[in-house]
Amino acid sequence: MDQPKYKHLDAILGGLLLVGMILALYMAFIGAPRERTMGDLQRIFYFHVPSGMMGLAAFAVNFFASLMYLIKKDRKWDSLALSATEVGLMFLTIVLVTGPIWAKPAWFVWWTWSPRLTSSLVLWILYLAYMLVRNYVPDPDRRAVMSAVFGIVAFVDAPIVFFSIRWWRDNHPSAMIETGDLDPLMRPAFYTCIAVFLILLVYLMRRRYFLESARLEAERLERLVDLAR
Amino acid sequence: MIEAQGLAKYFGRFSALRNLAIRVPQGQFIALFGRNGAGKTTFLKILAGLSRPSAGSVKICADKPDSQAARAMIGYLSHNTALYLDLTAFENLRFYAGLLDISTSDADLEEKIASVGLAGRGREPVRNYSRGMQQRLAIARAFLHDPGILLLDEPFTGLDQTGTEFLKNYLSASHARGKTCLMAIHDEALGYELADRLVVIDKGNVALDLPRQSVGLEDFQKRYRALTEER
Amino acid sequence: MPGKVWVVFRKDLLIELRTKDSLNAMLFFGIVVLVVFNFALESVRDTIREAVPGVLWIAFVFSGTLGLNRMFAAEKENSCLQGLLMVPMDRGIIYLGKMLAATVFMLIAEVVIFVFSLVFFNLTVWAEIPYLVLVFVIGTLGFTTVGTLLSAIAANTRMREVLLPLILFPVVLPILVNAVEATRIILNTANYGALKLPLTILSTFTIIFGTLSYLLFDFVLED
Numbered sequence: 001m002d003q004p005k006y007k008h009l010d011a012i013l014g015g016l017l018l019v020g021m022i023l024a025l026y027m028a029f030i031g032a033p034r035e036r037t038m039g040d041l042q043r044i045f046y047f048h049v050p051s052g053m054m055g056l057a058a059f060a061v062n063f064f065a066s067l068m069y070l071i072k073k074d075r076k077w078d079s080l081a082l083s084a085t086e087v088g089l090m091f092l093t094i095v096l097v098t099g100p101i102w103a104k105p106a107w108f109v110w111w112t113w114s115p116r117l118t119s120s121l122v123l124w125i126l127y128l129a130y131m132l133v134r135n136y137v138p139d140p141d142r143r144a145v146m147s148a149v150f151g152i153v154a155f156v157d158a159p160i161v162f163f164s165i166r167w168w169r170d171n172h173p174s175a176m177i178e179t180g181d182l183d184p185l186m187r188p189a190f191y192t193c194i195a196v197f198l199i200l201l202v203y204l205m206r207r208r209y210f211l212e213s214a215r216l217e218a219e220r221l222e223r224l225v226d227l228a229r
Numbered sequence: 230m231i232e233a234q235g236l237a238k239y240f241g242r243f244s245a246l247r248n249l250a251i252r253v254p255q256g257q258f259i260a261l262f263g264r265n266g267a268g269k270t271t272f273l274k275i276l277a278g279l280s281r282p283s284a285g286s287v288k289i290c291a292d293k294p295d296s297q298a299a300r301a302m303i304g305y306l307s308h309n310t311a312l313y314l315d316l317t318a319f320e321n322l323r324f325y326a327g328l329l330d331i332s333t334s335d336a337d338l339e340e341k342i343a344s345v346g347l348a349g350r351g352r353e354p355v356r357n358y359s360r361g362m363q364q365r366l367a368i369a370r371a372f373l374h375d376p377g378i379l380l381l382d383e384p385f386t387g388l389d390q391t392g393t394e395f396l397k398n399y400l401s402a403s404h405a406r407g408k409t410c411l412m413a414i415h416d417e418a419l420g421y422e423l424a425d426r427l428v429v430i431d432k433g434n435v436a437l438d439l440p441r442q443s444v445g446l447e448d449f450q451k452r453y454r455a456l457t458e459e460r
Numbered sequence: 461m462p463g464k465v466w467v468v469f470r471k472d473l474l475i476e477l478r479t480k481d482s483l484n485a486m487l488f489f490g491i492v493v494l495v496v497f498n499f500a501l502e503s504v505r506d507t508i509r510e511a512v513p514g515v516l517w518i519a520f521v522f523s524g525t526l527g528l529n530r531m532f533a534a535e536k537e538n539s540c541l542q543g544l545l546m547v548p549m550d551r552g553i554i555y556l557g558k559m560l561a562a563t564v565f566m567l568i569a570e571v572v573i574f575v576f577s578l579v580f581f582n583l584t585v586w587a588e589i590p591y592l593v594l595v596f597v598i599g600t601l602g603f604t605t606v607g608t609l610l611s612a613i614a615a616n617t618r619m620r621e622v623l624l625p626l627i628l629f630p631v632v633l634p635i636l637v638n639a640v641e642a643t644r645i646i647l648n649t650a651n652y653g654a655l656k657l658p659l660t661i662l663s664t665f666t667i668i669f670g671t672l673s674y675l676l677f678d679f680v681l682e683d
Binding site for chain 3: 277278279280281295297298299300301303304305307309310311312313314315316320324325327328329354370371
């Protein structure tokens with residue numbers, strides 16, 4: 001097995017990405033109107049929010065893959081969970097970096113303990129913990145089980161974290177307000193960015209998954225070599 | 230009856246068991262030989278239901294080793310005693326008896342403790358016991374529910390003369406009562422003496438499988454050495 | 461089944477009462493945390509009552525984590541866990557027994573730590589006690605339901621004790637947030653009606669993770 005399934009799909013996705021990213025950049029910076037209060041700074045929103053959505057989507061994939069691994073015990077589900085988590089962590093890092101960049105000029109603070117940003121931070125830490133668990137289990141099959149269990153725990157925990165923080169925020173309000181409704185004129189740029197980021201998510205996951213599959217195959221071949229000894 | 234087919238167990242790139250197949254009829258006593266790392270411990274753990282095979286199947290009287298039915302039939306003793314050092318022999322046995330749904334009365338437990346030669350020392354923390362005494366208590370613990378199948382992983386390790394004698398007699402008696410035994414052992418003479426059947430595991434496979442009656446001890450030792458020394 | 465859970469629970473209790481290894485460490489550490497916070501919060505001495513809920517629960521969580529770390533230590537010694545796994549019973553029983561034992565130890569530590577905090581921070585509480593008991597119990601239960609599972613995971617990794625806080629703290633954040641808020645509501649306001657929401661979230665957390673951990677525990681134990 002030396003090519004991913006549907007190898008042409010990657011080429012297509014890659015091409016779409018190239019076009020899509022240029023389009024997204026254009027729409028975000030030029031196509032979309034200037035926001036009234038924050039000005040051009042607000043354009044970060046077009047990358048900040050879709051990144052957050054894709055991060056969540058990736059972790060949902062981890063949850064599903066973790067469940068499937070525990071049921072089927074097929075390592076390819078573990079590879080999928082790992083790929084999804086790494087890509088998800090990347091997207092969440094983008095959220096956590098663009099957040100302060102946006103917050104400082106807009107609200108004069110680097111960090112707001114707003115529910116969404118805080119939950120993103122906790123989610124990021126949770127999945128970093130997932131990677132930590134993976135790092136410290138040497139046997140591949142045990143590693144898959146431990147991380148699958150933790151992945152499920154983390155995903156079930158995430159909404160509870162969000163609600164807890166939101167409720168806490170209600171009790172300790174601050175002056176910060178996050179953007180609410182979206183001006184209809186901004187919608188095309190927003191949806192374009194979502195679509196492009198979705199393609200990016202799928203593309204990166206596929207590439208990462210392919211790498212893991214190659215590792216699995218290498219492990220299998222090494223086993224054959226060991227057997228011949 | 231124990232039946233294993235195409236048993237394989239990998240740890241990443243390393244294969245502990247490759248394609249092991251064996252049938253053990255009821256009441257048979259098998260001595261399992263093999264070099265370190267040959268796969269004996271892995272095999273016994275899979276039979277005990279403590280480890281899941283990567284491929285192949287194992288049946289303990291048509292049940293999976295991990296099922297509750299199988300566990301009720303199996304007693305497993307490794308070189309770790311599975312005893313709580315801070316509890317007394319009494320408390321250790323009472324704990325397991327409670328989980329196994331067997332009598333936890335003082336009298337019955339006292340009897341069990343006496344049956345492994347530890348009478349009168351049942352109320353001390355296990356920490357104070359010698360290795361031989363701990364092993365004897367471990368025997369009482371592992372076979373508390375009088376299972377039909379005994380799995381032992383190098384049980385004679387670290388035992389002194391008295392301990393060895395005791396275990397030998399215990400295993401012979403169990404064999405006479407019709408128990409099925411699989412015992413991994415290094416001492417060829419001892420294994421030969423106790424077993425009906427001699428099995429050598431090498432490189433994750435059954436390399437030699439002889440009824441004890443068919444071969445003399447020296448002959449067996451020669452063949453065993455030849456097998457494990459070839460390169 | 462409940463009988464066997466009790467057997468496992470009793471065994472853990474018995475070992476602990478005899479050695480007092482965990483309890484001593486938990487109590488000591490919890491009190492040390494209180495003292496450290498006393499110095500850390502020196503500059504806000506007048507409003508220290510505001511900080512007490514947070515300080516308390518940090519002491520509880522740190523102390524509880526110590527207890528959880530020890531939970532599987534005795535089982536790993538001599539491979540006692542193997543003996544347990546050979547018993548023909550639902551393995552969730554091991555989970556429940558250990559989880560309940562951890563809860564009891566943590567509650568004992570919490571009571572002592574709380575009493576010390578009353579002294580250190582010059583607090584008086586009488587009417588608040590039933591409510592505090594409720595919050596402590598539910599919060600602790602929530603902590604141990606998921607903590608027992610994660611402790612089993614950490615015990616199977618290379619880093620053992622070091623890994624547990626790293627994977628546990630993010631997961632029990634909802635416990636921390638809600639328990640601290642609830643404690644604050646009790647100690648610093650009289651608005652007991654507001655307790656409904658945090659207690660609901662804490663209970664929901666406990667039920668969800670209790671069930672989930674019970675179901676997932678078997679996977680972590682097998683080799």
